[in-house]
Amino acid sequence: MELKRTTEGEKGFEKVFAFLRERLLAGSLKPGDRLISERELATLLGVSRPIVREALRALTVLGIVEIRDRIGTVVTRPDVSVLNDFFTFALAQQADMLDDVMQARVAIECQAIRLACERANIADFERLQRALAKIGETIDEADAGGMADFEFHRAIVVASHSETLTVLHSSMAGLLTHSHRSRRELVQAFPSMKTYLIEDHRRIFEAVIARDPERADATLRKHFAIGDEYRRRAVVGDVDKTSASG
Amino acid sequence: MELKRTTEGEKGFEKVFAFLRERLLAGSLKPGDRLISERELATLLGVSRPIVREALRALTVLGIVEIRDRIGTVVTRPDVSVLNDFFTFALAQQADMLDDVMQARVAIECQAIRLACERANIADFERLQRALAKIGETIDEADAGGMADFEFHRAIVVASHSETLTVLHSSMAGLLTHSHRSRRELVQAFPSMKTYLIEDHRRIFEAVIARDPERADATLRKHFAIGDEYRRRAVVGDVDKTSASG
DNA sequence: GTTAGCATACTGGTCTGACCAAGATCAGAC
DNA sequence: GTCTGATCTTGGTCAGACCAGTATGCTAAC
Numbered sequence: 057m058e059l060k061r062t063t064e065g066e067k068g069f070e071k072v073f074a075f076l077r078e079r080l081l082a083g084s085l086k087p088g089d090r091l092i093s094e095r096e097l098a099t100l101l102g103v104s105r106p107i108v109r110e111a112l113r114a115l116t117v118l119g120i121v122e123i124r125d126r127i128g129t130v131v132t133r134p135d136v137s138v139l140n141d142f143f144t145f146a147l148a149q150q151a152d153m154l155d156d157v158m159q160a161r162v163a164i165e166c167q168a169i170r171l172a173c174e175r176a177n178i179a180d181f182e183r184l185q186r187a188l189a190k191i192g193e194t195i196d197e198a199d200a201g202g203m204a205d206f207e208f209h210r211a212i213v214v215a216s217h218s219e220t221l222t223v224l225h226s227s228m229a230g231l232l233t234h235s236h237r238s239r240r241e242l243v244q245a246f247p248s249m250k251t252y253l254i255e256d257h258r259r260i261f262e263a264v265i266a267r268d269p270e271r272a273d274a275t276l277r278k279h280f281a282i283g284d285e286y287r288r289r290a291v292v293g294d295v296d297k298t299s300a301s302g
Numbered sequence: 303m304e305l306k307r308t309t310e311g312e313k314g315f316e317k318v319f320a321f322l323r324e325r326l327l328a329g330s331l332k333p334g335d336r337l338i339s340e341r342e343l344a345t346l347l348g349v350s351r352p353i354v355r356e357a358l359r360a361l362t363v364l365g366i367v368e369i370r371d372r373i374g375t376v377v378t379r380p381d382v383s384v385l386n387d388f389f390t391f392a393l394a395q396q397a398d399m400l401d402d403v404m405q406a407r408v409a410i411e412c413q414a415i416r417l418a419c420e421r422a423n424i425a426d427f428e429r430l431q432r433a434l435a436k437i438g439e440t441i442d443e444a445d446a447g448g449m450a451d452f453e454f455h456r457a458i459v460v461a462s463h464s465e466t467l468t469v470l471h472s473s474m475a476g477l478l479t480h481s482h483r484s485r486r487e488l489v490q491a492f493p494s495m496k497t498y499l500i501e502d503h504r505r506i507f508e509a510v511i512a513r514d515p516e517r518a519d520a521t522l523r524k525h526f527a528i529g530d531e532y533r534r535r536a537v538v539g540d541v542d543k544t545s546a547s548g
Numbered sequence: 549g550t551t552a553g554c555a556t557a558c559t560g561g562t563c564t565g566a567c568c569a570a571g572a573t574c575a576g577a578c
Numbered sequence: 579g580t581c582t583g584a585t586c587t588t589g590g591t592c593a594g595a596c597c598a599g600t601a602t603g604c605t606a607a608c
Contacts, residue, residue, distance in 0.1 A: 067561075067562090068561070068562065068563095069359065069561085069562095077391075080391060080394060080395070081390070081391070081394040082394075083394065083395070086395065087395055093587075093588060093589085094588080094589070095587090095588085095589095103562080103563085104562060104563045104564070105563090105564095106352035106355065106562075106563080106591095107561085107562070107563085109352065109356055109589090109590085109591095110352075110355055110356055110359045111359075113315065113356040113357075113359055113360050114359050114362070114363040116360070117360040117363055117364055118363055118384075118387060118388060118391065119388070120391050123589070123590095124588090124589080125569090125570080125571090125588080125589055125590075126569075126570050126571050126572090126587085126588050126589050126590090127571070127572090127588070127589080128587095128588065128589080129588095129589085133395065133396075134388065134391055134392035134395065134396075138364075138384075138388050139385065139388065141364060142364060142365070142380065142384050142385065144327070145323075145326060145327070145364065145366050145380055146380035148326060148327040148328075148329065149326070149329070149332065149379065149380065150379075150380075150465075153465060153466060156464045156465050156466035157466050159413060159417060159462075159464050159466065159467060160410065160413070160464070160466045160470055162413060163409045163410050163412065163413030163414070163467065164406065164409050164410075166409065166412070166413065167405060167406070167408060167409030167412065168409070171405065216405075218402045218405050218406070219396070219399060219402050220399055220402035220403050220405065220406045221402065221405060221406055221409065224406055224470070313590075313591090314590070314591065314592095315590085315591095339558075339559060339560085340559080341558090341559085341560095349591080349592085350591060350592045350593070351592090351593095352562095352591075352592080353590085353591070353592085355560090355561085369560070369561095370559090370560080371559080371560055371561075371598090371599080371600095372558090372559050372560050372561090372598075372599050372600050372601095373559070373560075373599095373600070373601095374558095374559065374560080375559095375560085
């Protein structure tokens with residue numbers, strides 16, 4: 057029965073994965089470290105190389121390590137892409153999750169803006185200002201405008217100086233980029249949105265500058281709410297375009 | 303050079319992974335579906351079985367599929383554990399991320415409570431009420447008290463009826479369970495915390511019952527802020543215990 | 549006709565040994 | 579001392595094999 061006494065009674069893959077997880081979690085394997093070769097790992101744990109590769113591949117998709125061809129396997133700093141992948145897959149199989157993700161994004165961003173009010177430095181302010189200017193310049197362009205919008209919101213999160221919030225936000229923002237763009241397409245149907253987009257973002261910016269978390273949060277929430285309202289009206293076919301046919 | 307014309311010019315693993323991702327994202331592979339066997343997949347894509355296993359294992363750790371011994375590989379609904387794993391690893395290598403994760407948790411929970419005010423049903427209210435009662439009962443126990451605290455906050459998020467928020471929250475809450483417990487240990491040092499813990503949670507509960515998002519959010523934030531303050535005081539050695547030695 | 553039982557095909561889980569291509573290294577030539 | 583090339587090492591991959599259970603279907607017993 058004692059065919060496997062290397063570590064525990066785990067199966068091959070689990071054994072290797074657990075072995076590596078232990079060292080990873082314990083800190084004996086830190087970002088930048090190079091793991092021993094696959095072959096060594098295999099003989100060390102008494103498993104075959106393909107099994108070791110499975111474990112390494114598993115860690116790779118989790119963004120924990122990076123397998124470099126003909127170089128070796130090195131520990132990396134956890135990366136956003138994992139969450140991105142996950143949300144992408146998750147969303148594909150549950151499209152109704154989109155609204156949910158949007159809610160999470162609002163959550164992250166509202167918390168971020170509060171922190172931003174406390175922690176933002178001059179560079180953050182400048183980045184926000186540039187993004188704000190860009191929004192004004194690209195107000196009539198769907199693509200560039202959507203990008204500018206995205207940049208502004210990203211700047212808020214970056215200004216929070218919170219790695220976790222940034223990671224979460226960017227992993228979700230990727231899925232919502234098209235939402236920024238489609239929002240800009242609404243501008244064609246709702247000229248009044250121009251004012252909304254520019255003024256809202258300006259007010260948000262000013263609240264951060266004033267370092268007023270409550271006002272910033274409230275303004276940002278209102279911003280999202282108005283955006284939702286526009287989208288709702290677009291769905292029902294309502295328009296306020298002066299030259300609208302209906 | 304055309305040794306591989308199955309799909310593209312990708313390397314073995316990438317080829318298989320991309321092949322499966324395509325179908326997963328396109329929806330031709332839905333949760334519950336059983337994949338073709340590893341051997342078939344291997345011959346179909348012109349790669350060896352170990353490579354196929356790498357790809358399947360990769361999808362497994364992403365929570366997309368489940369490999370069942372001697373049964374086959376089936377597509378599953380995306381699972382929380384992925385995020386859990388990720389945060390666990392990420393946190394292990396950046397301990398300073400703990401505060402950050404806490405911020406994200408606050409973000410999620412504050413958004414959740416707003417939604418809960420709109421969406422909570424009777425069952426949610428009852429769950430909250432039970433959790434609230436439990437908090438009162440276990441106020442003097444570190445373990446049970448921490449658990450009750452955790453349950454209450456989880457009940458809030460569940461009441462939001464947002465899958466994404468729930469997933470994110472639980473993936474972070476796991477890392478913060480000890481924080482609930484340690485908070486309860488503070489009760490010994492700060493008797494005034496008993497009132498804080500019970501009263502705060504009651505007020506939060508009432509705000510949700512009243513379906514007042516603003517008040518609920520504000521109360522919850524204040525709750526977290528006070529908790530932070532207690533922890534701060536604990537760090538600097540301040541106590542308000544009447545029988546305190548120093 | 550129906551059902552119990554067993555042989556077989558199939559599945560994942562794993563191992564062994566091998567080959568390739570290219571980076572890393574070090575000895576020997578200049 | 580520097581340059582060059584053979585060799586070692588590393589990841590990337592393959593082929594074939596064996597094991598242990600599951601599923602299935604066919605046969606034999608009822």
